[in-house]
Amino acid sequence: MMAEPAEIQCVLGLDVSRDTVTLCDGRRHTVTVANEADALRAALQPYQGTTTLAVCGATGGYEDILLGVLLELAIPAHRADPAKVKAYIKSFGKRAKNDPIDARWLSRYGRDRAATLPRWQPVDLTQQKLELLVARRLDLVAMRVQEQNRLKAPRSRLIADNIRDHLAELERHIEALNAEIDTLVGESRDLALRAEQLRSVPGIGPVLVPLLLAVMPELGTLNRRQVASLAGVAPHPKDSGKASWHRSTTGGRRQIRPALFIAALAACRGDNPLAVAYKALLKAAKPKRVALTAIMRKIITIANARVRDAVRHQNEIGQINA
Incomplete structure (x- = not known):
């Protein structure tokens, strides 16, 4: 069982690198072990069954072995946002950095914020696979854009055939990923239900559906406020004293905003309530970029509401049948 935040007595700071993990339990002493399951299990075994919270940074996958061992030992863990930890350290005016120092700061960060830090939970394997496939597709699409731009460059004639061959290869890989993503979504009852609801929202097409399923x-x-903020389309105030500036949309998950912008453009050109709302905003003398941002926000909030209602209805049917 995972300990409640109020019960936490010890916070482990775990600085993860490719080959090693440095551990600090709140005291000055630190220990470094290999980033391997057996070594981590031996180092963490003494904390099993105690009121301990483990805090590690997100390192793009190098922390997966550690999180698996913590789950096996039933030690609650928090995977910290590196930007938040860096801001926390910076607030103390500290600049020194190495693995033991980082481990101590992670431990202190966990002690100060234990009550509010969300506990890490393992991702469903299907969801994890979808995230990897969608991320790889985004990478290949970015490569395709780069190669298309190179093909248009005035000095690319000598290598044009090579670029075209690479573009054709990228297209094959993207189509293969599209097919694999569609199959994965179709085989999952939950993902298929969510995808069906997303497709019913004006502007959301076959590219944005898997992106939203994977990234959000x-x-x-x-x-509605939380989902707009997560998508990066929530207006944030920028006021000070008598000064009041235009609200701006910042933050959120960076992959979502560009896709929502395209979705908003598509919705505004169609025959649907969102297009009517867009025209009403323009008629009210709102700038086009402001009106489009408002439509982006409407798209994500409608999608959130439809997915919520569909999942709730499915759960109710499941309870009745049970």
Whole structure:
């Protein structure tokens, strides 16, 4: 069982690198072990069954072995946002950095914020696979754009055939990923239900559906303000004293905003309530970029509401049948 935040007595700071993990339990002493399951299990075994919280940074996958061992030992863990930890350290005016120092700061960060830090939970294997496939597709699409731009360059005639061959190869890989993503979504009852609801929203097409499923799995569990903020389309105030500036949309998950912008353009050109709302905003003398941002926000909030209602209805049917 995982300990409640109020019960935490010890916070482990775990600085993860490719080959090693440096551990600090709140005291000055630190220990470094290999980033391997057996070594981590031996180092963490003494904390099993105690009121301990482990805090590690997100390192792009190098922390996966550590998190698996912590789950096996039933030690609650928090995977910290590196930007938040860096801001926390910076607030103390500190600049020194190495693995033991980082481990101590992670431990202190966990002690100060234990009550509010969300506990890490393992991702469903299907969801994890979808995230990897969608991320790889985004990478290949970015490569395709780069190669298309190179093909248009005035000095690319000598290598034009090579670029075209690479573009054709990228197209094959993208189509293969599209097929694999469609198959994966179709085989999962939950993902298929969510995808069906997303497709019903004006502007959301076959590219944005898997992107939202992969990058925003929280859809359907958030309120309208939270989902708008997560998508990076929530207006944030910028006021000070008598000065009041235009609100701006910042933050959120960076992959979502560009795709929502394209979705908003598509919705505004169609025959649907969002197009009517867009025209009403323009008629009210709103700048086009402001009106489009408002439509982006409407798209994600409608998607969130439809997914929420569909999942809730499915759960109710499941309870009745049970």
